[in-house]
Amino acid sequence: MGFSELLDEMGGFGRYQWLHVTLISFPGLLMASQNLLNNFVSGTPGHHCSVSTNHSLWNLTQQVDQEDVLKAFIPMDASGTRLDRCRRYVTPQWELLTANNSVNVSHLPTESCADGWTYESSEFRATTVSEWDLVCTRRPLKQMIQTVYMGGVLAGAVVYGGLSDRFGRRSILIWSYLQLGVLGSCCVLSQSYSIYCMFRFLSGMAVSGIILNSVSLKVEWIPTKTRTLAGTLTSFYFTFGQMLLAGLAYWLRDWRKLQLVVCAPHFLSFAFSWWLAESPRWLVLRGRSQDALKTLRRVALINGKPKMTEKLTLEVLHSHMSKEMECHRKTLTAYDLLRTPGMRRISVGLIAVWFSTSFAYYGLAMDLQKFGVSIYVMQLIFGAVDFPSKFVALAMLTFLGRRVTQALCLLMSALFIFANTLVPTDMQVVRTTLACLGKAFTSASFTTVYLYTGELYPTIIRQTGMGLVSTMARVGSMAAPAVLILDEVFPALPSVVYGGAAVLASGFACLLPETLNAPLPDTIQDVEERWSGKRHAGQKEGSSEDEQVELSLKQVKEVEGSGLNAL
Secondary structure, eight states: OOHHHHHHHTTSSOHHHHHHHHHHHGGGGGHHHHHHTHHHHTOOOOEEEOOOTTSTTTGGGTTSOHHHHGGGTSOBOTTSSSBOSSEEESSOOGGGGSTTOOOOGGGSOEEEOTTOEEEOOSSOSBOHHHHHTOOGGGTHHHHHHHHHHHHHHHHHHHHHHHHHHHHOHHHHHHHHHHHHHHHHHHGGGOOSHHHHHHHHHHHHHHHHHHHHHHHHHHHHHSOHHHHHHHHHHHTHHHHHHHHHHHHHHHHHOBHHHHHHHHHTTHHHHHHHGGGSOOOHHHHHHTTOHHHHHHHHHHHHHHTTOTTHHHHOOHHHHHHHTHHHHHHHTSOOOTTHHHHSHHHHHHHHHHHHHHHHHHHHHHHHHTOGGGGSSOHHHHHHHHHHTHHHHHHHHHHHHHHTOHHHHHHHHHHHHHHHHHHHHTSOTTOHHHHHHHHHHHHHHHHHHHHHHHHHHHHHSOGGGHHHHHHHHHHHHHHHHHHHHHHGGGGGTOTTHHHHHHHHHHHHHHHHHHTSOOOTTOOOOOSHHHHHHHHTTOOOTTSOTTOOHHHHHHHHHHHHHHHHHHHTOOO
16 A cells, blocks of 8 residues: 555545645745746836936926927837837937928937936836836846846755755745745845845745745645646646736836735745644655654544544554655666666657746746737736636647647647737737737646656656756746847847747657556656557556556546646
């Protein structure tokens, strides 16, 4: 018997599991706010060069429409529809204000914004862009904030992943809540760009610690048969969080207030996380079986199973965890993910899929202002499309299989991204629709790849494999904001890069083996035998096809529940 059977005897998905999953998942509402915060905290308001008040005629024009008067100081941009954001005339061109003037503006001398910029306050009251002038030649610094944050998420995955194996999931989760609450709130006090980036980097590390350890704690306390339902329901916290961010940002419209509102609630998470129980699996594997026994007895009491407290002994606990303890004695490293041909082909394919999915997802999600629609409305819509996309992904996975679904989702997202580059900027409805469809398929790709990865990697090295490919996803999310700068070379170039990466990854996905209704591999040898077409070691001679399918479905569901915590 396995540990999941022991959880069933203790009440299955009982009162404790409901509280446990709810308390761990609830802070997930604000994880989307952290990942997508730069859209609003560093939103770019309308702006133009500040006009020097030293001009004698400027003060005489204060009683007339300043929008018209500004045309004497600032040229129009290339589109001819608005004032240039980065240039102004060297001297005021008052003749441009007269009717039927014949001045050739292309020959008039201009200069950069020597006196700074004037920002509009209709969409944002204050952002890091308006506070530190992250526009024109300093515009790449705006995208760098998101890259630095994602770098922190990547560093956190490496640091806190190892620390959680050493000190426990619960301890690192508690610390991560405190770190995000303190350092995220300290961002509000930042008086310089560099200090703000430092706090965002450290906040990203805390976010990674929260995500990694909350997922582990949830999965390790939920019985196998309820993982699918629990995983599906908790995966929507991130979706609701995206929509919540739109409402908070619209309400506050000030970057310091928004930063504080999405970080301060983690002090509450820090307070109630002390009630959570440590993973008994980790406790046993670390030689702390007595602590694991106390934890399990406490959970049995909460679940209304007082008789189990008497039945639970060290011998019973060890008998239920014999397989985990045996696997724990075998030391495997990341090198084993690439050592053999079958594992190497799987790892290379998954690295490409994870990188491109995250690359395209954050490329779309972090550039909401380009669609010509209110950024708050776009954020709300982008969050809402995740609902149907997850259900569509589950239907495709059931009927088309994992490989076809993965390749098709990536290919469709690329097609919608490419299509958007051909639509004129004034067709806002069409552009918004195509962007939402592209984002929906990248979200579906995320849902698929979480499940697919768990089914491809063998049990003995599954966590190491998940760590490798999720690291590549962080690299993709770091690279995505930097690519947005390419629109200065050619407006459609970022979309071409995002779409091209998705097309390339869809090709790699086609090389992966199909896992629909297949038993989960336990060892690297299982993977190699299945890849070469030999009979799987776990398939007994003479067993019926129905028995094999039933066994396969049971094993697939075990991973499916934990894999649906996409994003």
